[in-house]
Amino acid sequence: MKIPINLYNSLGMALIALLMMAACSPPPTKVSDLAKMQVSRTVQTEQGSPSQELTGVQELPGDEHGDKGAATANKSLARKIASGKQIYVNNCLACHQASGEGIANAFPPLSNSDYLNADVDRAIGILLHGLRGEITVNGNKYNSIMTRQHLSNEEVADVLTYVYNSWDNNKTDVSAARVEAVRSKH
Numbered sequence: 001m002k003i004p005i006n007l008y009n010s011l012g013m014a015l016i017a018l019l020m021m022a023a024c025s026p027p028p029t030k031v032s033d034l035a036k037m038q039v040s041r042t043v044q045t046e047q048g049s050p051s052q053e054l055t056g057v058q059e060l061p062g063d064e065h066g067d068k069g070a071a072t073a074n075k076s077l078a079r080k081i082a083s084g085k086q087i088y089v090n091n092c093l094a095c096h097q098a099s100g101e102g103i104a105n106a107f108p109p110l111s112n113s114d115y116l117n118a119d120v121d122r123a124i125g126i127l128l129h130g131l132r133g134e135i136t137v138n139g140n141k142y143n144s145i146m147t148r149q150h151l152s153n154e155e156v157a158d159v160l161t162y163v164y165n166s167w168d169n170n171k172t173d174v175s176a177a178r179v180e181a182v183r184s185k186h
Contacts, residue, residue, distance in 0.1 A: 084162025108137035111167035153179040
């Protein structure tokens with residue numbers, strides 16, 4: 001049986017998205033962890049009436065509730081990078097890979113990334129609010145969805161500090177206060 005290439009690509013992207021959602025969050029270890037991980041909300045239609053119930057661990061861009069977390073002001077750069085590496089392994093590695101190279105035509109690279117290095121506040125916003133739509137990274141177009149991450153300000157600062165200090169990026173040290181400033185704009 002011959003499958004049309006556009007259908008094949010659509011099915012492949014759907015499978016990647018399902019695998020990403022399953023792999024990007026660590027599995028719960030206790031029943032109480034599972035209960036805490038479930039996020040339930042009602043999606044409103046344009047007229048304001050409830051249209052459907054969605055549940056999940058991660059949320060699509062535009063879902064704006066979540067823990068803001070507390071910041072630790074006096075953490076050394078080395079500690080932030082070590083903490084950020086662990087957060088990256090737990091939340092980012094499945095899509096962006098251990099080397100930060102991403103997955104061609106699906107998930108953009110974080111390694112030596114012109115898009116990432118151009119705007120730190122935009123990178124913070126993507127972790128806080130997610131991203132959907134086409135972007136160009138290092139000359140290549142990507143058009144997939146990155147779900148918002150349920151991370152505290154300190155965790156966002158640490159993981160981005162790790163990424164910026166890895167793989168030939170610009171060595172930015174992201175503060176939890178900067179994350180809070182971006183978070184408060186929305």
